[in-house]
Amino acid sequence: MGNDGSFRESISLHSDRDVSRARVLVAQWASQQGFSVVERTRAMTAVSEISRNCVIHGGGGTMYVSTLYNNGSPGFRIQIVDQGPGIENLELSMGRGYSTRGGLGLGLDGARKLCRAFRVESNAGAGTTVTLDYWR
Amino acid sequence: MQSNIPILKLGDYLLVTIQMDVHDRAALQLQDDLTAEISKRGSKGVLIDISTLEVVDTFMGRVLSDTAAMAKVLDAETVVVGMRPAVAITLVELGLSLPGVVTALNLERGMELLTQRLGRKVNG
Numbered sequence: 256m257g258n259d260g261s262f263r264e265s266i267s268l269h270s271d272r273d274v275s276r277a278r279v280l281v282a283q284w285a286s287q288q289g290f291s292v293v294e295r296t297r298a299m300t301a302v303s304e305i306s307r308n309c310v311i312h313g314g315g316g317t318m319y320v321s322t323l324y325n326n327g328s329p330g331f332r333i334q335i336v337d338q339g340p341g342i343e344n345l346e347l348s349m350g351r352g353y354s355t356r357g358g359l360g361l362g363l364d365g366a367r368k369l370c371r372a373f374r375v376e377s378n379a380g381a382g383t384t385v386t387l388d389y390w391r
Numbered sequence: 392m393q394s395n396i397p398i399l400k401l402g403d404y405l406l407v408t409i410q411m412d413v414h415d416r417a418a419l420q421l422q423d424d425l426t427a428e429i430s431k432r433g434s435k436g437v438l439i440d441i442s443t444l445e446v447v448d449t450f451m452g453r454v455l456s457d458t459a460a461m462a463k464v465l466d467a468e469t470v471v472v473g474m475r476p477a478v479a480i481t482l483v484e485l486g487l488s489l490p491g492v493v494t495a496l497n498l499e500r501g502m503e504l505l506t507q508r509l510g511r512k513v514n515g
């Protein structure tokens with residue numbers, strides 16, 4: 256717990272079991288903060304997509320969850336960070352149906368729709384950070 | 392390797408219940424185990440219960456579609472039962488369709504649906 260009452264947790268992402276753990280951690284945050292079941296499900300699903308991307312495309316990394324306030328509404332911020340190859344064609348990758356691995360190419364686009372605010376920072380060779388914000 | 396997800400016999404049908412926090416490899420293994428079981432027993436119907444599942448993402452969506460497709464090739468019908476309302480909402484928002492996947496509200500309705508579909512097949 257920080258001085259300002261903020262709180263931060265992290266989990267390492269290197270396997271499909273870690274992806275499963277990431278979903279559970281986010282479910283706990285959403286429940287503790289009194290989010291609805293639908294909103295909790297959205298957060299778990301988005302995290303499932305982005306953390307799997309981190310493991311499969313990014314070579315593994317870390318998920319951070321921290322408290323967040325948006326105009327007085329409580330919530331949490333999820334950051335999923337890797338030091339992998341980066342997303343080569345960000346604009347294409349963010350759209351529906353683009354995949355470099357024969358996937359459905361729905362993960363990034365879907366996750367963006369399942370959160371309040373979404374940001375991807377990625378540069379070829381310099382890793383990827385995806386930020387998802389939730390508030391009530 | 393076993394998926395540790397038991398495949399039960401329910402009359403002439405097979406019933407699998409996917410656990411709450413299934414990880415990707417276990418889901419894939421289940422797909423293999425189920426197709427092996429269908430071919431071994433000559434089952435005509437499969438029920439996949441997802442009522443404890445809190446997340447159906449692109450990966451699980453694909454596992455469900457693929458499983459239904461593989462069962463079909465083995466001449467078995469699949470019905471996915473018990474999808475939570477929050478999961479249904481999220482699926483639509485995610486833009487994920489489950490091609491070839493037939494769903495029913497609960498196990499009872501799923502069995503009715505299978506019996507109907509199989510009956511129709513037998514009677515021409």
Ligand SMILES: Nc1ncnc2c1ncn2[C@@H]1O[C@H](COP(=O)(O)OP(=O)(O)OP(=O)(O)O)[C@@H](O)[C@H]1O
Nearest residue numbers: 308312313341348354355358359360361362363383
């Ligand atoms: N962390 C990452 N590091 C490097 N590339 C990434 C990362 N995340 C996504 N990408 C790239 O963006 C593309 C699109 O990602 P998206 O999740 O939308 O689809 P996908 O993972 O290929 O398929 P799926 O629909 O199964 O998720 C990926 O194919 C990959 O090339």
Ligand SMILES: [Mg+2]
Nearest residue numbers: 304308362363
């Ligand atoms: Mg993906």
